[in-house]
Amino acid sequence: xxxxxxxxxxxxxxxxxxxxxxxxxxxxxxxxxxxxxxxxxxxxxxxxxxxxxxxxxxxxxxxxxxxxxxxxxxxxxxxxxxxxxxxxxxxxxxxxxxxxxxxxxxxxxxxxxxxxxxxxxxxxxxxxxxxxxxxxxxxxxxxxxxxxxxxxxxxxxxxxxxxxxxxxxxxxxxxxxxxxxxxxxxxxxxxxxxxxxxxxxxxxxxxxxxxxxxxxxxxxxxxxxxxxxxxxxxxxxxxxxxxxxxxxxxxxxxxxxxxxxxxxxxxxxxxxxxxxxxxxxxxxxxxxxxxxxxxxxxxxxxxxxxxxxxxxxxxxxxxxxxxxxxxxxxxxxxxxxxxxxxxxxxxxxxxxxxxxxxxxxxxxxxxxxxxxxxxxxxxxxxxxxxxxxxxxxxxxxxxxxxxxxxxxx
Amino acid sequence: xxxxxxxxxxxxxxxxxxxxxxxxxxxxxxxxxxxxxxxxxxxxxxxxxxxxxxxxxxxxxxxxxxxxxxxx
Numbered sequence: 128x129x130x131x132x133x134x135x136x137x138x139x140x141x142x143x144x145x146x147x148x149x150x151x152x153x154x155x156x157x158x159x160x161x162x163x164x165x166x167x168x169x170x171x172x173x174x175x176x177x178x179x180x181x182x183x184x185x186x187x188x189x190x191x192x193x194x195x196x197x198x199x200x201x202x203x204x205x206x207x208x209x210x211x212x213x214x215x216x217x218x219x220x221x222x223x224x225x226x227x228x229x230x231x232x233x234x235x236x237x238x239x240x241x242x243x244x245x246x247x248x249x250x251x252x253x254x255x256x257x258x259x260x261x262x263x264x265x266x267x268x269x270x271x272x273x274x275x276x277x278x279x280x281x282x283x284x285x286x287x288x289x290x291x292x293x294x295x296x297x298x299x300x301x302x303x304x305x306x307x308x309x310x311x312x313x314x315x316x317x318x319x320x321x322x323x324x325x326x327x328x329x330x331x332x333x334x335x336x337x338x339x340x341x342x343x344x345x346x347x348x349x350x351x352x353x354x355x356x357x358x359x360x361x362x363x364x365x366x367x368x369x370x371x372x373x374x375x376x377x378x379x380x381x382x383x384x385x386x387x388x389x390x391x392x393x394x395x396x397x398x399x400x401x402x403x404x405x406x407x408x409x410x411x412x413x414x415x416x417x418x419x420x421x422x423x424x425x426x427x428x429x430x431x432x433x434x435x436x437x438x439x440x441x442x443x444x445x446x447x448x449x450x451x452x453x454x455x456x457x458x459x460x461x462x463x464x465x466x467x468x469x470x471x472x473x474x475x476x477x478x479x480x481x482x483x484x485x486x487x488x489x490x491x492x493x494x495x496x497x498x499x500x501x502x503x504x505x506x507x508x509x510x511x512x513x514x515x516x517x518x519x520x521x522x523x524x525x526x527x528x529x530x531x532x533x534x535x536x
Numbered sequence: 537x538x539x540x541x542x543x544x545x546x547x548x549x550x551x552x553x554x555x556x557x558x559x560x561x562x563x564x565x566x567x568x569x570x571x572x573x574x575x576x577x578x579x580x581x582x583x584x585x586x587x588x589x590x591x592x593x594x595x596x597x598x599x600x601x602x603x604x605x606x607x608x
Contacts, residue, residue, distance in 0.1 A: 234567075241568035242551045407555045411591075469590045477593050481548040486568070 133179050139436040140177045148172070149180040150421060150444060151520045160523040161448045164421075168449060175435055182211035184442035190453035190473070192433070193445045196424050198478040200225045202432075203443065205480055208423035210442045210521070217318070219366035220359050225427075226479050231355070232363050235347040236483055239287075239340050245486040248286070252491060255282045255292075256498040264502050267534035268509055270527045271383050272376065277302070279491055280375040284368065288328060289339030297324075306373045306522070325364040329357075340367070371484045374420055375491055377524030381417035382492065385463070387508040387530055395465050397500050403493075409465035410492060415472035416463050418447035419523045422476065447474050448523070506532040538577045539600050540585055542570045546596035556591060557584040570596065 136145055148167060153160045167188065174189045187193050196203040204225050209216050218224060221232035238244060259278055263269040281298050285291070290298075301324065304317040329345045336342035344363055347355050386392050392409075399405040426441040451472045452460040458469075475482035482488070509529030516526035540560065542553075549568035553561035559581055562571045577585045577599070589597040 237549075237567045238565060241549070241565055242554060242563050243565045243568075404556070411552075468587055471591060471593045473593065475550065477550075478548060481550060486551060 134183055136177060136179055136183065137438065137441075139438050144173055144176050144435070146172050146176045146178055146186075147180070148176075148178040148186065150186075150446075151181060151518075153517045153519045157517055160517040160519045160525075163519060164446050164449045165452075168452075175433065182442065184210050184444050185437070186444050186446065188446070188449055190450040190456045193447070193450045193473060194477055195432075196443060196445055197422075197473070197476050197480065200427075200479055202427055202430060202437075203424040204427040205229075205424060208425045208442065210423050210444055212442070217362050217365055218359075219369070220363035221483075222366050222370065222480060223362075229479065231349050232347075232359070233479075233483070234350075235344065235355075236340075236363070239343060240483050240487055242486045245490045248283075248487070249490060249494065251286055252279075252283055252494050253498060255279060255286070256491075256494050257502070260498055260502050265534060268529065268531040271530050272380050272525065272528050275495075276376045276379040276383070276528075277372075279379075279495065280372045283487070283491060284371060287339060288341040288364075288367070289332065289337045290328065290341075302368070302372050305369065307518075321365060321368060322361055325361050325368070329360055329364065367484075370482075371487065373522045373524070375488050377419040377522055378414070378417060378488070379492060379495060380524050380528050381419060382413045383530065384508070384525070384528055385413065385417065387506060387528075390505075392463075392465060393500075393505060396496055400497060400500055406493060406496060407489075408467070408470075410489065410496070411470050411472065412463060412465050412467045414474040414489075415451045415457075415467075415470055416448075418451050418472065418474040420474070421446045421448075421521050421523070423521065447472075447476075504532050506530050537602050538582060538585075539575050539602055540572060540577050540589065541575070541598050541600065542572055543596050543598070544569055546594045548594055550593050552591045552593065553588040553597060556588040557581060560585050561588060 146167070150163065153163060157163065172188065175185060175187055175192060177183070177185050187196060205223055206218070206225055207216055207223070221229040221236065256279055259275050263274050269275065277299060278295065281302055282292065282295055285294060285298060301317065301321055304313060305321065308314050308317065328341055332342040333345045336346060341364065344360055349355060395409060396406065399409065422445040424443045424445065426437045426439055426443065429438050451457070451474065454460050456471065475485040507530070509531040515528070518524060518526070547569045549563060551563050551568060553570055554563050560572065560574050560577065562573055563569060564571050586599065589599055
């Protein structure tokens with residue numbers, strides 16, 4: 128994908144706003160994929176700039192502008208946004224639809240992902256988390272990503288959709304190809320495969336409904352009481368599959384990578400296990416500093432934003448990780464302060480498209496902190512992390528994260 | 537007397553307020569939007585409520601000091 132689509136800049140982009148930047152390309156020697164973004168800030172790139180890479184797109188580097196793009200859906204649409212452009216791209220429900228149409232699915236899904244709903248899922252998530260940890264706790268080592276961080280969100284997805292746990296390997300493979308393959312033919316086949324699995328799922332849930340989210344979606348109605356179009360239902364299932372897996376996996380990978388190299392942070396969590404408010408505050412700081420998503424928007428109409436001409440269909444990339452360190456908003460932004468009192472990070476977005484699964488994602492991380500620290504003694508990074516592939520793109524992360532700890536004989 | 541209020545048109549259900557001060561803030565079961573349990577902020581919770589207000593990513597919460605009825 129890297130650099131393969133490299134058109135000349137459009138006429139409305141002034142040359143002093145062009146920076147050569149490829150957010151899929153992580154150079155050799157970079158241990159943290161977010162560093163390529165921080166390089167931009169260190170190099171004093173313009174806070175709004177254009178790159179020809181990946182089909183050509185804008186980048187917003189300031190908190191204020193990213194928040195504006197999130198809030199102002201009339202100008203910054205979520206419809207058909209992929210960077211590089213990929214057409215046709217499924218109209219994922221409700222993320223890929225602007226208000227007011229977006230409310231149909233947002234209203235349907237909303238009650239299933241409220242804090243109250245997520246509290247009801249906690250025991251099941253705890254059970255799945257502790258079972259995963261039990262598979263490696265006596266070995267004294269694990270690959271945190273392969274053995275845990277990729278499995279918990281996928282296992283949680285199966286639970287939410289009313290699918291049996293035995294299908295975990297199949298779904299892990301589907302997710303792995305979807306998130307890691309760069310081969311176009313493989314990706315197209317994989318998307319078809321995901322849709323076939325969703326079709327089978329929703330067909331079964333229509334015939335034989337349960338207490339799960341898939342059953343609720345397939346029985347959903349629009350505000351006038353009409354059944355929802357079946358293609359939209361499939362697209363909603365597709366969103367739940369793609370939105371809740373890789374983001375959580377890599378957020379946890381970043382957090383455990385930080386914990387494995389920071390004894391004070393491990394001590395903080397060990398001491399705070401009985402204090403949810405302290406854990407939550409520290410978690411918000413780790414979400415701020417370890418935001419993995421670079422979010423896309425598409426300019427909806429020609430207009431001038433802060434003196435810069437934006438044209439309909441221009442793509443914009445919004446790097447949460449960078450704007451979460453904007454010194455105009457955060458005190459000592461580069462410092463990781465687990466007790467940070469004021470922290471309005473945008474890791475879950477803001478406005479109408481605030482991450483619907485944010486409470487579930489937070490619960491998965493909270494449960495993992497509690498289950499992990501209750502079972503695993505003091506741990507550290509198992510190998511030189513520079514040897515382990517870092518990847519960029521819309522979600523940043525690592526291929527693996529080896530962790531080790533002492534096992535009592 | 538300090539009161540706290542929410543502008544529900546700005547609230548998108550982050551629930552940061554509920555996380556920070558569950559004594560005063562909850563969320564509804566429909567959209568997960570803010571529900572204020574106690575409009576009048578008890579003195580011992582003032583600091584936590586102030587933090588909840590400052591941490592709202594949508595700036596949907598407001599604190600106001602109200603002069604008691606009868607006072608000039």
